[in-house]
Amino acid sequence: MKNVSKWILCLLTLATVVGLSGAWTSAPREPAGQQGEPKAKKGGVQRLPSPKGRNKKYEGIKQALPTMKTSFVEAVALAEKETGGKSFEANVEIKEEKDGTKKVVVQVHLLVADKFSIATVNTETKKVTVASSKKDGAEGDEGDEGEGEEEEGG
Numbered sequence: 001m002k003n004v005s006k007w008i009l010c011l012l013t014l015a016t017v018v019g020l021s022g023a024w025t026s027a028p029r030e031p032a033g034q035q036g037e038p039k040a041k042k043g044g045v046q047r048l049p050s051p052k053g054r055n056k057k058y059e060g061i062k063q064a065l066p067t068m069k070t071s072f073v074e075a076v077a078l079a080e081k082e083t084g085g086k087s088f089e090a091n092v093e094i095k096e097e098k099d100g101t102k103k104v105v106v107q108v109h110l111l112v113a114d115k116f117s118i119a120t121v122n123t124e125t126k127k128v129t130v131a132s133s134k135k136d137g138a139e140g141d142e143g144d145e146g147e148g149e150e151e152e153g154g
Helices: 002-021 051-067 072-083
Strands: 086-096 102-112 115-122 128-135 151-153
Touching: 051 086, 051 102, 072 086, 072 102, 072 115, 072 128
Parallel strands: none
Antiparallel strands: 086 102, 102 115, 115 128, 128 151
């Protein structure tokens, strides 16, 4: 019985050391030279872009923010008012149109009743579009993004 206890203790110690060293991480690391937009992997989880890719995105946002006709705070308030929900995350994004022009939108993640929704606010027109809804605690499938009810307001 003493030998079994020693083996269990050794295995627990080994598992703790390996776990703390980061050998078993849940997210794969991006290769050092890779840059650009986040890439979706299985399950819809996205990896962050490399520092060079992030810097390029931030430079675009720094140029776009002074030209926005709707403030970030106002866009979040519009999304909350339109959906009747509460925001918990918001992002500024630059979307390229089919004709090559770029527009600035604010993407707001909301909790509406017992569903998670994503509302997109056009900063030029103050138009709110609700893009998707997901039940609280529901497991997400691949391709869930963009499905759900479509509402427009403004």
